[in-house]
Structure formats: C-alpha cells, structure tokens
Amino acid sequence: MRYVHVDFEFPPGVRHPMHDFLDGGDDRRSELLTWRRLPDETLATLFRVAAPRERYLDRLRDIAAIERFETSPGEPPFYLKAYERLGGPTETFLDAFVDTEFLSVPPVVFRPAGRLSFGLVGPPEQLRDALAAVPDRITVEVDRIGSYGGGRRLAGVRLTERQREALRAANRVGYYEVPRTGSVEDVAAAIDCSPSTAGAHLRKAEAALVDAFVGRWE
CATH class of the missing domain: 1.10.10 (Arc Repressor Mutant, subunit A)
Structure with a gap:
C-alpha cells in the first residue's frame, strides 16, 4: 500500500472558525479521529481537543452550522462529538477527495496558523487530481510518499x-x-x-x- 502525508495551510478567509480558535496559543491543537458524511449532508465528527475547554465550547456554540455536540468530562484534552451542516470551504475541501480511492489515516491534525496535516493510503497517481481540486488559496505540501507499514504515526509533527x-x-x-x-x-x-x-x-x-x-x- 502506498502512503502519502500532506500538509495544508488555510488562510483566514477559508479557515473553519474553530481552526481560527487554535491561534490563541501554541499549546492548542485538535485532532479529528473519525468522521462520517451523513445522507442529509451533515458531517458527524469525533475530535480530541487540547485547548481551554469552556472557551472552546463557547466559541463552538456561536457557529450556526454546528447543530449539536457532546463532550467527554474532565479537563483538556477532552473528546468532542459534533454534527455540522456542510457548506462553504469545508465542503469544497472534502469534495476534493470524494471520487478518489484514498483512505485517510487518522488523526487529521489541526494546529495554529491554519495548518492541517494528515496521511492517506491510496494510489499516488490520483494525488495530483485530488490536490488540484483543493481551493486555490489553500497551500499544499506533500512531505512524504512511501509504503504504508501500519503502526501509530504522529501526524502533524513537522520535521525538516x-x-x-x-x-x-x-x-x-x-x-x-x-x-x-x-x-x-x-x-x-x-x-x-x-x-x-x-x-x-x-x-x-x-x-x-x-x-x-x-x-x-x-
């Protein structure tokens, strides 16, 4: 199996509001562990969040597209299950990978400054078309292509x-x-x-x- 790891950088105009929230400190990050696109065009997601809990949830409540959410108890990091109506840049970004054979290797890591990193398993020959469908304002960098050997990968770790x-x-x-x-x-x-x-x-x-x-x- 072929493995591809990709870094993206979203400028403020196409960044999800909760991604913007991560700019409040270098210790803030969230990891998308699993997700499903439901038939009614709702995106169901499970996140692991390392950020001030109440401020994060207050910001989440202000987003009209978030229909409902629930969280695990305790201090950060905590787990968040959310349901969000798709539309705008998030849907456009996801659509770039809809008609490919790629499978995402969790977690998808969101970090400050609009940075996002994740791995994919699938045919490299489909990569060019998939990345070409990503909105133009999003910066894309492929930092690894190789064989997938399984195991836990620390996605989002930036090494030269x-x-x-x-x-x-x-x-x-x-x-x-x-x-x-x-x-x-x-x-x-x-x-x-x-x-x-x-x-x-x-x-x-x-x-x-x-x-x-x-x-x-x-």
Whole structure:
C-alpha cells in the first residue's frame, strides 16, 4: 500500500472558525479521529481537543452550522462529538477527495496558523487530481510518499528533510540501540555534515517527536 502525508495551510478567509480558535496559543491543537458524511449532508465528527475547554465550547456554540455536540468530562484534552451542516470551504475541501480511492489515516491534525496535516493510503497517481481540486488559496505540501507499514504515526509533527535523514541514519548506524553501537560521529559521516550539526538535527527532531507524543497522551 502506498502512503502519502500532506500538509495544508488555510488562510483566514477559508479557515473553519474553530481552526481560527487554535491561534490563541501554541499549546492548542485538535485532532479529528473519525468522521462520517451523513445522507442529509451533515458531517458527524469525533475530535480530541487540547485547548481551554469552556472557551472552546463557547466559541463552538456561536457557529450556526454546528447543530449539536457532546463532550467527554474532565479537563483538556477532552473528546468532542459534533454534527455540522456542510457548506462553504469545508465542503469544497472534502469534495476534493470524494471520487478518489484514498483512505485517510487518522488523526487529521489541526494546529495554529491554519495548518492541517494528515496521511492517506491510496494510489499516488490520483494525488495530483485530488490536490488540484483543493481551493486555490489553500497551500499544499506533500512531505512524504512511501509504503504504508501500519503502526501509530504522529501526524502533524513537522520535521525538516535533514532531520528525517539524521533520524534514519541514527537508526541505521545503531545510535538508538541499547546498548548504543553508533555515535553522533557515525551519523555525521552518514549524512555528510559535522558532528555538531548532526547532533543539532537529532536533538531538534527528538524534541518535536517527544513533544507531540507527550502532548497527545498527557
């Protein structure tokens, strides 16, 4: 199976109001875990939300398209099931993938500044037409195409290509073995840079991955 991971950036004019709410702080994000488009053109969704609970729900109540919702108890992160009437940019965006064979790999991650990330399993030859149907104002970046091997993926974690190369090299040379059989110098040699640069790539990549994992489950 072929796997594609895509990053989108929605400008304010085509951004969902709840996506705008996430701009209130870098610690805010929401993850769309599953969804269904109902026959009456209502979108049923299940989100995991990391944001101030009452302010988030107050904002949700102000959106006319939200017909009803329910939440899990407790402090953030919390779970939200919502029913929303489709229309506008949200429907246009979803329609880009309707006639394709792609299956989304949850979660779909919403972050501040209108950023959205998700993975797809399906035929890469359909990708160009699907992305061409995305509204023009939405910025699209395909950051990975490869084989899908299953497992949990931390969608929404932004790593540079050099950081990815460093992680792959570190894994290959035994840097993450216990006991460790490879060194930062080995990683540097594998990706053709200085040890200090290789170390910086690894630290930044590891910090992003740990932050995403801890932020999801704490």
